[in-house]
Amino acid sequence: MVTMTIWGAGTPRSMRPLWMAEELGLRYQHRPIRPRSGETQSDVYRTLNPKQKIPFLEDGQVALSESLAICRYLRDTYPAPGLFTPTDIRTRAREDELCCHIYGEIDQTGLYVMRRHGDLAAIYGASKAAVTASQSYVEGQLAILAAVLGTEDFLMVTQFGLPDLLLVSCLDWADACNVPLPQNLRSYRERIALRPAYRHAFRINYPESQGDT
Ligand SMILES: N[C@@H](CCC(=O)N[C@@H](CS)C(=O)NCC(=O)O)C(=O)O
Structure with a gap:
């Protein structure tokens, strides 16, 4: 019996838990509700998630909003060898630093302000003015991450992990907003987008783009 449900489709944020679930090979039910469609405003959904936002996860007794929290919960609850998982405090702190930077600065302070x-x-x-200033802020933060990545394949160096999933979802979003991407981030994104889990999640999250990736 499938006891996990992932709510949400159509946005870079809803892509994240779907992609993580695919990386981990999980079985889940998908409820592809969309923002501003009225579906997040239903009484049923409001009871589940008072923020009335997507994505949202139900896994048995666990109910979680926030794409980063959902992805980390899935990765830590259902570990899989193909995904980088920190095993000591310092490595976890480094991973947290990268995730907070991407989630706090590029997603929320930058791209989402442009969108709003x-x-x-x-x-x-x-x-x-807010759109222009936020775009140059995003470009500055991406330049920092481009320098962090350098010539490595992954942000945590040895293996694909949570910071890569977050960053590539933001690079997809930035590219859709015509934000220029540093060359090394562009090739990093192209390489990571070839992962079967990404391609599968993309088709689920953006069903209207079948065949695009
Ligand atoms: N920080 C949250 C942001 C969630 C969020 O803002 N989701 C938007 C779509 S990307 C939403 O559901 N908006 C609902 C609405 O405005 O109706 C996350 O990453 O999960």
């Missing part, structure tokens, strides 16, 4: 005051201006208010 650009595409979602009808809800959050239009501000060309």
